[in-house]
Amino acid sequence: MDVVRELIGAGFFRVIAVPGNACGTVEHTVLLALWRYEAEGASGTSEGWIHPYYPASQRAYRAVQHCVRCAEAKGVPLRLRNDIRVKPIFARLPGFTQGRNTLSYAEGAGSRFHVQIMTLDMPMDETIPLQEEPHSLHCGDCRRCMTACPTGAIDENGYHREKCLRNWMLTGKPVPPELRIAMGNRLLGCDECQRCCPHNPPPSGETQPLVPLAELLARPKEASAALQKLIGVNLALPNRVLAQACLLAGCEGREDLMDTLQSLAAHPSETVREHAAWAEVQITKRRTQPFFAEEAGISCSSGQNTL
Ligand code: SF4
Ligand code: SF4
Structure with a gap:
């Protein structure tokens, strides 16, 4: 089973593999699956509004659950994780930045994405090493x-x-x-x-x-x-x-x-x-x-x- 291909096919726009030991896990690989959403155009109303992040994160959760079940059925050691802090990983990943608003930004999505975190207890060729030091903020003089x-x-x-x-x-x-x-x-x-x-x-x-x-x-x-x-x-x-x-x-x-x-x-x-x-x-x-x-x-x- 090609886990990355399955996740992309399920709707994630990008899947990143990083070494597990750099993220404090014993498994070989940590997978970060990014689900992009679009920000809304303006709309004036006095009814209850929900930020598009939350429905997007629900869709991502359902998609990743499906992939994990498929992996289990095929004996692939893929596990959904909620105990791995992702911001310190993004802070050391090439192609990501961080702002004063504390949000992480990905190339091609800005801060408009949700991430699902998994471990895969298998080495992967395309694993990206983390940088030694975290990025500095991308803000410059902006306030x-x-x-x-x-x-x-x-x-x-x-x-x-x-x-x-x-x-x-x-x-x-x-x-x-x-x-x-x-x-x-x-x-x-x-x-x-x-x-x-x-x-x-x-x-x-x-x-x-x-x-x-x-x-x-x-x-x-x-x-x-x-x-x-x-x-x-x-x-x-x-x-x-x-x-x-x-x-x-x-x-x-x-x-x-x-x-x-x-x-x-x-x-x-x-x-x-x-x-x-x-x-x-x-x-x-x-x-x-x-x-x-x-x-x-x-x-x-x-x-x-x-x-
Ligand atoms: S200071 Fe400006 S660039 Fe930095 S996160 Fe805030 S709005 Fe974005
Ligand atoms: S930091 Fe301010 S602008 Fe950003 S989500 Fe919180 S209340 Fe809203």
């Missing part, structure tokens, strides 16, 4: 992502995970109050520090289907079950999706969802209750203080509108 980030998560001192929106989405924990208003319409993912980067191709892909907030708030179990096909079971847990949808309703000033938000005051999840109460306050402020959004610097739907 665009620092300016574009809606929460100041990237500055001269680096990336601050605790301020990054992605770090708080669908975790089931209350989002820090000072970050909530920046969620805009983002149900999952944030594109600002990739969209502004000159090392990325301009957005050109189709807009993902948007998820109606009314549906998420009123029927979270059914809506989450549908979402699981798109983003996976672990991310689309009903109470987590519901808690994020509450924030989006508040950010987007969705007066039409006020009754549903109020009905969540007795919800068993503390995070849902807290986010719903916060959303009610935001919507009320908008109603009573029409210029509240502008004064607060709210950028609704900014997950897709900012280039």
